[in-house]
Amino acid sequence: MNLSSHLKNTAKVNADKTAYYFMDQKVSYAEFDGAVTRFASGLKQLGVKKGDHIALLLGNSPHFVISLYGAMRLGATVIPINPIYTPDEIGYILNNGDVKVIIALDLLLPLAEKMEALLPKVESYIICESNPLNKVDVSTNEKMKSFSDVIASGNLAFDEPELFEDDVAVILYTSGTTGRPKGAMLTHKNLYSNAKDIGEYLKMNHLDKVMTVLPMFHVFSLTVVVNAPLISGSTIIIVPKFSPKEIFRLAKKYEVTVFAGVPTMYNFLYQYPDGDPNDFSTFRLCISGGSSLPVALLKNFEKKFNVLISEGYGLSEASPVTCFNPLDRPRKPGSIGTSILNVENKIVNELGEELPEGQVGELVVRGPNVMKGYYKMPEETAAALRDGWLYTGDLARVDGEGYFYIVDRKKDMVIVGGFNVYPREVEEVLYEHPEVVEAAVIGAPDPEQGEVVKCFVVPKNESLTEAELMEYCREHLAKYKLPKTIEFLEELPKNTTGKILRKALKEQVLQKQN
Structure with missing residues (x-):
């Protein structure tokens, strides 16, 4: 099983169930799955084959999820890129990642045209309309197609290639805190297992309405508020950008049950003067990740809005989630929780020996979610993956009940x-x-x-x-x-x-x- 085939099954069983809302418009699972199949078929007609690399230069939108699932259905490898990176940063990833097709918003069309000469490996550009009413004119460049035309050219009788669990589905380039970014290769098994396991861990189901405001090109969003809800048959509310005013409005309108954010978002929501706690009354769970949530902020937010924030931990190389505060036991403020289903975490010293509870060492991880390796970087892969364990570079400790606490980044x-x-x-x-x-x-x-x-x-x-x-x-x-x-x-x-x-x-x- 993989994310694409699971979506197809959901669309058969719950065809009319709403898969997502975007700009106050709803799309059913059947409509979403149909668009995914047509897009995969359209890509094939452009000459895209299984194993080819496709870059997404997109923000939170239906374009992103259709492109992601469509490419995976074709067996292509997706490389999500932050669209506001500099041309140099984007260029490095496109070249290092051997990208064949770029899917980008029309606002980036001038940048794409400027960079075309520097990207000889890129064969096609698919341009997405930022406004459905304004069709993109790509007739002057044979390499460029509009997103709507690619879908229109596809058909539902698409003959899908066989996908294997060890095939690379996504390459996520790390933020590059030390040197150039590294491309973490995540397989279909990595992504599917982590989405399924975190969905079950957080008890996501078809009744949940999940706010998707974290940027989809980031692994936290990709797994926790895109793939996990879609695997669970939930509805996601796609939010193009974070705005406290808009979050309160959407939470109330759609009776959102699950919200995920980084600490800065929680701080902005807490400080927002017009924030009405009643707008969050349907929340059953708030999720925090990306970096450590200050305990004082956690307590103040929970008291003001009468909600529970559950903190977890993950990294790109682990698809990303490894720990989460459990919902069936007491949550411990300041802790990233316990190991999720099918994933092991432990604390080791410089020799790789496990340390007893309370002692600070490096957090290492093992499970079906751990990456295949770094793209074209064998030495870095060997340093990160040792004896079946992923070395995270984070300093942590564990208590007697199996709750882990991040102390800090090793390098910080x-x-x-x-x-x-x-x-x-x-x-x-x-x-x-x-x-x-x-x-x-x-x-x-x-x-x-x-x-x-x-x-x-x-x-x-x-x-x-x-x-x-x-x-x-x-x-x-x-x-x-x-x-x-x-x-x-x-x-x-x-x-x-x-x-x-x-x-x-x-x-x-x-x-x-x-």
Whole structure:
């Protein structure tokens, strides 16, 4: 079984059930599945074959899910790309990923035309209409087709190729925090097993209405609020971009039951002055991932909106989910929960030996969700996959009941005079202060101690001073963990999923020092 064949089965059993809403229009499972088949057939007529690589430069839209499932039905490999990456970033992934077809929004048409000469491997461009009323004119370039024409050229009598569970379905390029991005190869088995297991773990069913506002090109969204709900027969509400006002409106209109977001989204929703708790009254579950959710924010949000936030953990190389706070046992604030179905997590030392409960080490993962490897990177693959385990690069600990706690990224740990300081524990203290909206902590070079703790804070108002915050930290932190400096900013740098970019803050500090 794979995602494409499962969709076909759902469409047969629940043909009239709504698969998704987009811009207040609904589409049934039968209509969705038909569009997927026609698109796969249309791709085949363009010369796309099983194993060819197709890039998606799309935001949250029906174009994305139809392209994703259509390409998988044909046996092609999908490479989702953040459409707001720079031309250099996009160009690297397209060339490194040996992309044959690009599917992009019409707003990117000028960029596609400029890059065409630099992409000799690309044979076709499929342009999606941002406005259904405005048909795209691609008649001047034989390589370019409109999305609607590709679907129209396909037919439902499409002869599908045989798919194997070890075939690569998606290549997800990591954010490239160290060097160039790496393409994690995820097989049909990886994606299907993780969507199925997390769907069952979170008890998703045909009655659920799931808010899909996380960017679909990101693996958190792809599995948790796209594939898992569709496997479960749920309805997804596709939201093009995050807006607190729109989230409250849609939650109330569609009586949403499941919401997933990153910590920054929860912070914006919590701070939104017109947010009505009654709009979230149908939520049975809120999901947080992408980065650690500050405990203070979790408690404040839950109290204000009377909902439960369940925090989990994942990474692209694991399709992505490995842990989640269980729904049938007490949730532990600050924890990423326990191992999900069919997945093992453990904490190891530098030699790969398992550590006892409470000790901090590297989190490693094993299961059917773990990637096949990095595309065209055998050395990096060998470093990440050892003896059947995926080494995540995250420092964590586990308690006696099997609940895991992320301490920090291995590379983000700050060493002050020989003592280990984990940025997250300092950030947790800062978030407890009533006048702090957001906070990020990094290690800054220091000639005497090697590194010192530097904090960046977004205050609620300008009256908050560095001295006041320093005094607060002295009351809650050991001396070696105290910030050397605290810098106030209007906002923190974030990526498109809302994750705070410590790397950008570190670069800013280094530039000032040089």
